[in-house]
Amino acid sequence: DAGVIQSPRHEVTEMGQEVTLRCKPISGHNSLFWYRQTMMRGLELLIYFNNNVPIDDSGMPEDRFSAKMPNASFSTLKIQPSEPRDSAVYFCASSSGTKEETQYFGPGTRLLVL
């Protein structure tokens, strides 16, 4: 069974441009999580969904960040406009959503904003 799929794996863009990161969760999983990893702040939860509904977006840093999950097999994280401080590795993870669940991570997207 395929794991969590993220695209692109690497993204280089210029400040002010829109960036869209994509995630396909493991089939059958109904919880999806977006994390960001930086040297300064470590791994932090940005937002998570259950059954396609956003449950907690308190980790989203600014209004420039938005996330959607239009269906059970696809989610996007958008940054508009992007800034150099958004440079990080963005991970998507999915889980079964049960109390006993374990989260499985995608390979991450390394974003560099120049």
Next chain:
Amino acid sequence: AQTVTQSQPEMSVQEAETVTLSCTYDTSESDYYLFWYKQPPSRQMILVIRQEAYKQQNATENRFSVNFQKAAKSFSLKISDSQLGDAAMYFCAYRRAYYSGGGADGLTFGKGTHLIIQP
């Protein structure tokens, strides 16, 4: 808010020896889960081991075991017979057990410990 602290930014161990990575956490919850994730240079986050707070018995997975001290809020990872492939960043993570609006919560991570294996 929950916090997870890993006080060892870096650890070094000789191949075949045993090493213990430390983790402490702070929570007011009584039911929660604790995890150790491994992140090799590929950046992939790999689950190493998990512990359920209401279980007294310490979790083990082959060469990996934990020492879970609930009262002390301590959750250390022991790696026995260290191998070169164990070299990686190791992250301790916490998740409360109950649902929040449906579904499980996100993870709170420590800052990580960089494990070096000396051949």
